[in-house]
Amino acid sequence: MPIALLIFGMLLVIAALIFNGFKYEQPWWLTIKEYVNAFIPIALILALKILFHFVLKNTSFPKPISITIYSILALTLFLPFLKVSLVPLRKFIPKLLAVFILSICVLNLLVTSYHFKNEILFAINDSSIINAFLFLGFALYLGNKWWQTAKMNLYFSGAFKSQWLFLLILLVFIIGSSVFSALINLTSQFKDAIWNWTATFSILNKFPGLNLILAAIEAGILEETLRWLNLRIVLSKFRHHRGRIELAVLISALIFAVSHSVNYFSGQTAALTAVQIFITLGFCLFLAAVYLYTGQFWLIVLIHACQDWLVFRIKVNPLADMSASGWWLSIDPHQFLPSLLVVLVYGAFTIVLLTGKRRSVIKAHLEKMS
Incomplete structure (x- = not known):
């Protein structure tokens, strides 16, 4: 699935670059930074996942503690990322591309392979509902930055x-x-x-x-x-x-x-x-x-x-x-x-x-x- 999403994203980028070449007077390569910014979440989420699985396999920390540390680290990295990479986006297609990629990355942000024995904790982790609320919060933040209002x-x-x-x-x-x-x-x-x-x-x-x-x-x-x-x-x-x-x-x-x-x-x-x-x-x-x-x-x-x-x-x-x-x-x-x-x-x-x-x-x- 990650490979399929990456291929799909690359096709979107190619189409977007072609569109920009016809739509804007400046050459499309001058706006390449916005497309790079849109794809930064993929690199960030992959790095976090690799780090998380490495910690789980190579440390003696209890899994609940490792999951808590990972969650705090993930949020700590994602919040400044939104401000630095996505808030400055101004063009139409990079914004659409960025929020689509962001939704996929946030969906996989806090999902772990750890199976909780408690039914409620298992359901919360298995459903990824926390991730959905995180994305909602990120969307409200972007809405306030992009349009000065985020009325839903x-x-x-x-x-x-x-x-x-x-x-x-x-x-x-x-x-x-x-x-x-x-x-x-x-x-x-x-x-x-x-x-x-x-x-x-x-x-x-x-x-x-x-x-x-x-x-x-x-x-x-x-x-x-x-x-x-x-x-x-x-x-x-x-x-x-x-x-x-x-x-x-x-x-x-x-x-x-x-x-x-x-x-x-x-x-x-x-x-x-x-x-x-x-x-x-x-x-x-x-x-x-x-x-x-x-x-x-x-x-x-x-x-x-x-x-x-x-x-x-x-x-x-x-x-x-x-x-x-x-x-x-x-x-x-x-x-x-x-x-x-x-x-x-x-x-x-x-x-x-x-x-x-x-x-x-x-x-x-x-x-x-x-």
Whole structure:
């Protein structure tokens, strides 16, 4: 996986350098420092990991003490790194590249191979939830430095308060789509993902797990924090563009969806990877639009975490017939139709959220962000 991520990052850099060569009057090599700064977290995290494993293998320190020392050292090094390497970034693509790499590095910052005997400590370490909160803190710090404000949750605007009926419809759709997206991993037929909820929930209730709950929360916080950063970067770049709302939603969704291409380097087929990117794109478009419309960061974290929790519970459930799953990821034209339907529904709701009276709500929220 690290090699795959490195290859993916290098491809992004090549594309970015070519873009800069056409976009800016100065030659791209004059801005190479910003790309170097964006990749510094990779070198830092590799050095920390090597040091940590060396200490574990070659010292007699108790592992909890070694882990504590490593965590303090890692944070001590990362905080000045943010100030020196990332805060000075000014250009659009280096910022996008930097926050993407930073999210990967922070995700691996405090994860250890040590298995705690205590169930709660094991769940916290295994889920990487502390890393997600660290990334959230780093994002708030960068937001204050880059845009002088890091408002994630906004007060409801007057226009938003007058649309309670639409908000209710949106809430019902969110709940239904989250459950449906999880059930398509479990059922063998499209109709079962719509109607057969009772049997599925009776299976889910038999297998509780704190680590799965924390893992879902971790995914919601870290991935939605990355989405928030991407949205802010794009909105700032195209602040005078008429279509900046659509550009922000599309670019932020594309970044997150295309990042799943690394799964191909992990042995996944090209066809399956392409379909996964396609489905993820639809969900990401929807979440970005929901955030811009509601202005509530906690809401998209909750949506993301709930859906991931359902998916995680199904995947680890021994009663789930996973041999029947995968029909929705098939490239067969007849079986691909349900996947296409899911994406189209997400896309339709995204369009509704970005148009009409909802658009005026989004514009009011953007004014509060700036």
